[in-house]
Amino acid sequence: MNQLHEAASPCGGLAVTTTEEGLPVRVRIAPAQLSANLDVVAARVVALCALARGAGAHRRRLELAETGTPWEVLDALGLPDRAGLLRLEVDADRWCGAR
Numbered sequence: 289m290n291q292l293h294e295a296a297s298p299c300g301g302l303a304v305t306t307t308e309e310g311l312p313v314r315v316r317i318a319p320a321q322l323s324a325n326l327d328v329v330a331a332r333v334v335a336l337c338a339l340a341r342g343a344g345a346h347r348r349r350l351e352l353a354e355t356g357t358p359w360e361v362l363d364a365l366g367l368p369d370r371a372g373l374l375r376l377e378v379d380a381d382r383w384c385g386a387r
Contacts, residue, residue: 293344295336298377299384302332310341332383335376342368342376 292313296303301318312333321329349367353359362369368376 291344293340295340295343295380297332297336297384298381302329302336304333304336304340306337306340306344308341308344310337312337328383332380335380335383339376339380342373346370346373 291308292305293308294303294305301321303316304312305314306312315333317329317333321332345367346369349362349365349369352362352365352367
């Protein structure tokens with residue numbers, strides 16, 4: 289069951305599609321992004337890959353919770369709760385002002 293997950297930059301111009309493990313299989317970079325420092329663009333892509341993986345894992349956590357899986361098991365599996373997902377979103381957002 290290898291699903292793909294997507295995330296897009298909240299400030300626009302970047303989007304990724306990743307495997308469940310967060311490995312990028314598609315990266316979309318708007319031409320305007322190429323005027324930024326390439327280290328910053330790379331950091332944005334890495335943050336978006338983490339967000340895509342985390343969002344998919346969070347959805348899986350919710351699915352398992354609905355079937356009665358105890359939260360201790362969900363935590364042990366490393367599936368992020370809502371707070372963990374919010375941290376990934378904040379990390380992706382912080383790159384919006386960087387050039």
